[in-house]
Amino acid sequence: MHDASDILLTLFIIFVAAQIGGEIAQRLRLPAVVGEIAAGCAIGPSALGWLHIDQIASGTPIDVLAEIGVILLLFSVGLETRLDDLKKVGRSAFMVGVLGVVIPFLMGSLWAHGSGFDWVKSMFVAAAFVATSAGITARVLQELGVLQRQEARIILGAAVIDDILAMLLLGVVSSLQDGGALDVKSLAFTLLGAVGFIAVIGWGGTKVMRRGSGWLDKPSNPMSPLAIVLALCLGLAFLSTRFGLAAIIGAFLAGMIASESRQRDDLEHQTAPLLAFLTPFFFVVTGAKVNLEELADGKALLMLLVVTVIAIVSKLAGGFLGALSLGRRGAAIVGFGMVPRGEVGVVIASLGLAAGVFNEQIYAIIVAMSLLTAMVTPPILSLLLRKDKD
Amino acid sequence: MHDASDILLTLFIIFVAAQIGGEIAQRLRLPAVVGEIAAGCAIGPSALGWLHIDQIASGTPIDVLAEIGVILLLFSVGLETRLDDLKKVGRSAFMVGVLGVVIPFLMGSLWAHGSGFDWVKSMFVAAAFVATSAGITARVLQELGVLQRQEARIILGAAVIDDILAMLLLGVVSSLQDGGALDVKSLAFTLLGAVGFIAVIGWGGTKVMRRGSGWLDKPSNPMSPLAIVLALCLGLAFLSTRFGLAAIIGAFLAGMIASESRQRDDLEHQTAPLLAFLTPFFFVVTGAKVNLEELADGKALLMLLVVTVIAIVSKLAGGFLGALSLGRRGAAIVGFGMVPRGEVGVVIASLGLAAGVFNEQIYAIIVAMSLLTAMVTPPILSLLLRKDKD
Numbered sequence: 001m002h003d004a005s006d007i008l009l010t011l012f013i014i015f016v017a018a019q020i021g022g023e024i025a026q027r028l029r030l031p032a033v034v035g036e037i038a039a040g041c042a043i044g045p046s047a048l049g050w051l052h053i054d055q056i057a058s059g060t061p062i063d064v065l066a067e068i069g070v071i072l073l074l075f076s077v078g079l080e081t082r083l084d085d086l087k088k089v090g091r092s093a094f095m096v097g098v099l100g101v102v103i104p105f106l107m108g109s110l111w112a113h114g115s116g117f118d119w120v121k122s123m124f125v126a127a128a129f130v131a132t133s134a135g136i137t138a139r140v141l142q143e144l145g146v147l148q149r150q151e152a153r154i155i156l157g158a159a160v161i162d163d164i165l166a167m168l169l170l171g172v173v174s175s176l177q178d179g180g181a182l183d184v185k186s187l188a189f190t191l192l193g194a195v196g197f198i199a200v201i202g203w204g205g206t207k208v209m210r211r212g213s214g215w216l217d218k219p220s221n222p223m224s225p226l227a228i229v230l231a232l233c234l235g236l237a238f239l240s241t242r243f244g245l246a247a248i249i250g251a252f253l254a255g256m257i258a259s260e261s262r263q264r265d266d267l268e269h270q271t272a273p274l275l276a277f278l279t280p281f282f283f284v285v286t287g288a289k290v291n292l293e294e295l296a297d298g299k300a301l302l303m304l305l306v307v308t309v310i311a312i313v314s315k316l317a318g319g320f321l322g323a324l325s326l327g328r329r330g331a332a333i334v335g336f337g338m339v340p341r342g343e344v345g346v347v348i349a350s351l352g353l354a355a356g357v358f359n360e361q362i363y364a365i366i367v368a369m370s371l372l373t374a375m376v377t378p379p380i381l382s383l384l385l386r387k388d389k390d
Numbered sequence: 391m392h393d394a395s396d397i398l399l400t401l402f403i404i405f406v407a408a409q410i411g412g413e414i415a416q417r418l419r420l421p422a423v424v425g426e427i428a429a430g431c432a433i434g435p436s437a438l439g440w441l442h443i444d445q446i447a448s449g450t451p452i453d454v455l456a457e458i459g460v461i462l463l464l465f466s467v468g469l470e471t472r473l474d475d476l477k478k479v480g481r482s483a484f485m486v487g488v489l490g491v492v493i494p495f496l497m498g499s500l501w502a503h504g505s506g507f508d509w510v511k512s513m514f515v516a517a518a519f520v521a522t523s524a525g526i527t528a529r530v531l532q533e534l535g536v537l538q539r540q541e542a543r544i545i546l547g548a549a550v551i552d553d554i555l556a557m558l559l560l561g562v563v564s565s566l567q568d569g570g571a572l573d574v575k576s577l578a579f580t581l582l583g584a585v586g587f588i589a590v591i592g593w594g595g596t597k598v599m600r601r602g603s604g605w606l607d608k609p610s611n612p613m614s615p616l617a618i619v620l621a622l623c624l625g626l627a628f629l630s631t632r633f634g635l636a637a638i639i640g641a642f643l644a645g646m647i648a649s650e651s652r653q654r655d656d657l658e659h660q661t662a663p664l665l666a667f668l669t670p671f672f673f674v675v676t677g678a679k680v681n682l683e684e685l686a687d688g689k690a691l692l693m694l695l696v697v698t699v700i701a702i703v704s705k706l707a708g709g710f711l712g713a714l715s716l717g718r719r720g721a722a723i724v725g726f727g728m729v730p731r732g733e734v735g736v737v738i739a740s741l742g743l744a745a746g747v748f749n750e751q752i753y754a755i756i757v758a759m760s761l762l763t764a765m766v767t768p769p770i771l772s773l774l775l776r777k778d779k780d
Contacts, residue, residue, distance in 0.1 A: 005631035007454055008461075012624040019609070019617050026610035064397055064451035071398075219409070220416035223666035227409050230667055234402040241395035270663040276613035277620055277664055 007061060011281075013050050014062070017043045018280030031378035033139045033283055037371065040287025051288045062285060067247065069275075069282035070135045074248040075233045076271040077138040078255020079264065080147040081156060083206045086256075089154045092334075096154055096322030097161025100338045103321075104129045104314035105169065111310055117358075120176050124357045127173045128349045128366045129311050131166035133342020133374065134159035134248060135282065140378045141337070144385050151330050154323055155337040160249055164194045166344050167244045170351075177355055190244055197243040198253065201236060205257035213261035225263040226270045229254065246344060289346070290371045294364030304365050308372045315339045315373075333384050339377045341370040397451060401671075403440050404452070407433050408670030421768040423529045423673055427761065430677025441678045452675060457637065459665075459672035460525045464638040465623045466661040467528040468645020469654065470537040471546060473596045476646075479544045482724075486544055486712030487551025490728045493711075494519045494704035495559065501700055507748075510566050514747045517563045518739045518756045519701050521556035523732020523764065524549035524638060525672065530768045531727070534775050541720050544713055545727040550639055554584045556734050557634045560741075567745055580634055587633040588643065591626060595647035603651035616660045619648040636734060676732070680761045684754030694755050698762045705729045705763075723774050729767045731760040 017039040025035025045053040056062050086093070108126030113119060134156065141152045171187055216225040233254040240250030258267055295304055319335030326334065349366040352358050407429040415425025433440040446452050476483070498516030503509060524546065531542045561577055606615040623644040630640030648657055685694055709725030716724065739756040742748050 004448070004457055004637060005628060007449070007457075008624060008628035008631060008637060011458070012621065012628050015617075015624055016621050019611070019614075019621060022611055023609050032611060058394070059397070059451070061449070061451040061454035064455075067394060067397075068401070219413050221409070221412055221422065221666075223662060224409075226663055227405075227666055231402065231406050231409060234398060234405055238395060238398035238402050241398060247394060247398055270666075272613060273616055273660040273663050274667055276611075276616055276660075 036283035037287035040284035044288030046292035066285040069278035075255040093157025096158035100318035103318040131344035136340040209260040426673035427677040430674035434678030436682035456675040459668035465645040483547025486548035490708035493708040521734035526730040599650040
């Protein structure tokens with residue numbers, strides 16, 4: 001019984017911290033999500049310690065709740081996104097996705113090599129610089145109610161492409177690190193699988209749903225349209241991990257498919273309470289994962305600063321160049337929208353740590369860089385988008 | 391990354407199984423919850439095995455989701471319950487709660503002693519017979535839309551009293567089993583603490599909320615009334631475990647407090663999607679916990695039958711006698727409403743198993759009895775209530 005009691009206390013603390021952090025942020029005219037991440041940092045293991053490191057480790061109940069939270073978030077973003085609208089921005093999204101991977105990877109490799117890593121290890125470090133975390137940007141865009149703008153669509157499309165490329169890059173650096181030769185054939189298959197999965201599900205799913213969605217109302221359960229699309233969401237989130245992609249890609253596709261149904265408005269209303277309850281766990285856990293202690297000396301802080309600047313500038317440049325057709329402000333919005341790094345970078349960093357490619361400090365720096373990019377982006381994005389509204 | 395993938399698959403399987411089970415049950419004119427429990431039994435460790443025993447153990451992510459599910463369920467039941475209405479049935483609820491504990495405890499002790507246990511052990515076994523699980527009855531009442539009926543209120547009030555008494559009983563049998571003398575003083579303090587907690591929170595909370603609930607809209611978060619009451623729900627669920635009560639008692643109180651706010655209707659609408667997503671985990675896990683293998687011989691099955699009949703008859707008698715003022719049909723509804731056993735019985739049984747009071751088989755029988763009482767009740771209840779409607 002006491003286990004259950006402890007976990008309830010933890011859930012309570014996380015949830016309340018998120019609400020307080022979000023409220024403070026909004027009073028400061030910052031997006032709520034910044035406050036939620038900061039709250040996680042504050043109650044996390046290296047500050048107040050109300051949240052222990054083993055409570056947020058991978059596979060723990062809190063971590064699973066956080067994962068469900070971000071999955072539902074991207075599902076709801078998908079609900080507001082039509083495939084046809086995405087197609088219209090396909091070219092720009094592709095450019096943004098590709099440049100947003102290539103430039104950070106090049107700059108990251110150069111910096112790491114300059115700091116004394118050999119080339120193979122440098123590529124490993126650089127790989128952790130690459131992957132955009134769509135969750136944070138998506139939340140900001142949703143908070144501001146601008147998911148229908150062209151920039152938002154480009155960012156979402158680019159995030160999908162970004163995730164495919166990051167996965168391939170991870171394959172490349174892992175095999176190089178193992179000392180093996182590059183298995184181009186297997187990489188090609190991986191690429192084909194991922195692209196095929198997205199194309200078949202995205203295309204086929206929306207087609208089926210457009211033909212008619214009355215069947216969503218058939219079951220006796222009065223909440224059944226929601227229950228069916230939530231099942232789709234969990235199923236596609238799972239499937240996309242089997243194709244080497246992030247779970248949120250599948251969730252996004254599920255939302256996009258559901259957006260073609262005629263129950264779409266109901267679904268949007270019903271998803272809101274789910275987000276209100278579950279996404280705070282994701283953002284608080286994101287914030288709590290930073291180990292401030294490893295960063296508590298001047299050299300580490302300087303390195304963190306350099307790494308963060310490189311991470312921001314390189315991604316901004318990639319996004320900006322890729323979206324130049326939108327004009328300068330639009331390109332800047334897209335560029336900043338791609339800046340937040342997240343779980344994938346942390347996953348690559350943990351692999352690097354486990355493989356002995358780098359030490360605890362570099363690991364802490366990469367995690368902190370992910371957090372900083374996540375904290376810096378929302379205010380800038382909100383400023384650019386609000387100005388645009390006036 | 392593979393951990394995350396596995397857990398997503400499990401979530402998907404549980405959720406889909408619940409939907410299919412619920413649908414089949416409703417087509418058979420049974421409450422959906424019966425189908426969800428049966429689905430859990432089917433995919434559980436001792437049947438299909440799609441859900442492993444270590445995936446649903448206490449403290450695992452799935453178990454925590456299940457716990458959150460039942461907490462939200464009782465919260466939403468609380469939302470449909472006014473304190474003033476509960477007070478009106480206070481006397482009957484008290485009688486039902488007390489008789490519904492005393493009669494099963496006496497009959498359980500007699501049976502256990504008759505089967506060869508000494509008196510102290512018999513009382514331990516009997517204690518596992520006692521506690522009503524409000525979750526299943528509440529769900530059935532909600533499905534049928536009869537939470538406003540007097541019988542429903544008596545059942546809910548009695549479930550609170552029942553939980554207090556079960557906790558005290560657990561204290562008594564544990565100290566007897568340890569060979570210690572009964573510490574009446576400490577039991578009195580426990581009782582005082584639990585009753586005080588419920589009285590102060592239930593009374594004080596509703597009073598505060600009645601005075602005005604405009605402050606729920608104060609925060610910038612547009613979902614803030616919901617977020618605040620969910621925080622209250624988690625907080626009171628935690629606190630009630632600290633007073634030795636089940637988490638769902640605190641959640642019920644939180645819902646009852648929220649029901650006094652003027653945002654009540656919005657809150658009810660917003661809670662529905664949360665229930666649709668999370669309660670299936672509770673009912674599927676409930677079903678999955680039964681170990682069919684331990685029951686696979688004639689003697690065990692006979693014992694299960696006897697135990698289940700005693701459990702049903704004794705609780706029915708207690709509830710019926712306590713609620714006789716409602717007339718026969720009303721008393722029968724209350725009596726059957728109290729029949730389902732749940733987590734508390736299983737917790738007592740695990741303590742008994744750990745303390746060596748009884749063996750794996752008796753443990754399996756008690757768990758299976760909980761499940762059977764849970765499966766038998768909904769159809770009878772739904773029959774009695776539907777007939778009454780016509």
